[in-house]
Amino acid sequence: MHALDWHLVNSDAIEALPARLLRARANADARALAQAPWLLRRKRDGRFLATTGNGRFRALVPDLAREPGLDAILDALGAPHERAGIPYELPLDGLVAHLQALGLDTSYGDAVGLPLVAEPMRLEYAGRDRFRRPLWLLDPAARAWRRLRAAARADDIALDAISGYRSHAYQLGIFERKLARGLTLPQILAVNAAPGYSEHHGGCAIDIGTPGQPPAEEGFEATPAFAWLHRRAGEFGFRMSYPRGNPHGIVYEPWHWRWHPAG
Structure with a gap:
């Protein structure tokens, strides 16, 4: 294969x-x-x-x-993992029960203006991330990421992936570990999206970095890699999700980009 x-x-x-x-x-x-x-x-x-x-x-x-x-x-x-080109998604029932156990309900999504994101039943291998872990994305997002990275390389810009798809279970584990250390739910929500509300769950979002730059830090915006993304990422369907002053109240994330289907 x-x-x-x-x-x-x-x-x-x-x-x-x-x-x-x-x-x-x-x-x-x-x-x-x-x-x-x-x-x-x-x-x-x-x-x-x-x-x-x-x-x-x-x-x-x-x-x-x-x-x-x-x-x-x-x-x-x-x-089968898709029907007429549309990927099947896992049901959200189990996630809703986990959110209720954490003390969260749909009012969280209403407050931040974010929808619950279902996980795809199938994700494609998109290479490896900076930490040599397999990078998983939805198939069209994986293809767009490979084209984006190749175009950047042709312009002498090095891009690497910090992370791609993350499961609901992974995000739930973050919350449970932090609660066990004594953090409160509001403290955790200040820096972590509630399980089910991260764009990473859908397999279309990717945190992007460049060699020599610490991952997922605001200083990424001062790099040639970010300037290149700002100019050209849209050609490949990628948009920065959380600019300054975004309506969701999420901190500025110049490293977080999501692939959007054309149309």
Whole structure:
């Protein structure tokens, strides 16, 4: 399979990824990853659960049969991921329950003017980010990012990805860890979007940096890379989501750009 055809298959609790893209944490995991096309990984904490494919299934944790969501991801691996070119999205029911457990409801979205963002059932491999992690984006956003980066390179501008798709479970984990450290919900919301309300969940947003510049800092706006993006990113469908004085009350993020479909 060509690298540009690799993809992530999504479900509410577990994701399936091309095994060869992942680094094993133990020798036994390394052998399993080398022998199977797919790795099943728990979204909440990144735990490797099993490998599958080529007629083989190998558990990497004890009591795998009790793992919530196992049947759903196995079904998703064999299911269609779009209809008439429109990607399928995961339902939001489970997320709403998690938000209520945090003490949030739809009034948060109304207050900041942001919609709940569903996760796609399939995301495409778009290379690696600055930290050598696989970068996942919705297919047209992945293609646009590759074209954008190539055009910048032709103009002697180096762009790198800081992060792309992030799951609801990942964002929920941030909130739970910060609450456990004693932070209040308003303190966390001052710097983190509530789970489900980040543009990163939809696979069309990407945090962009340039080598030598710290990631996700306002100083990015003083770089030649930002000046280039300001001039040319629109040609590839990318727009900065949170300029100064944006109506959502989100801090200025010159590094955060989202791909928008034409039309």
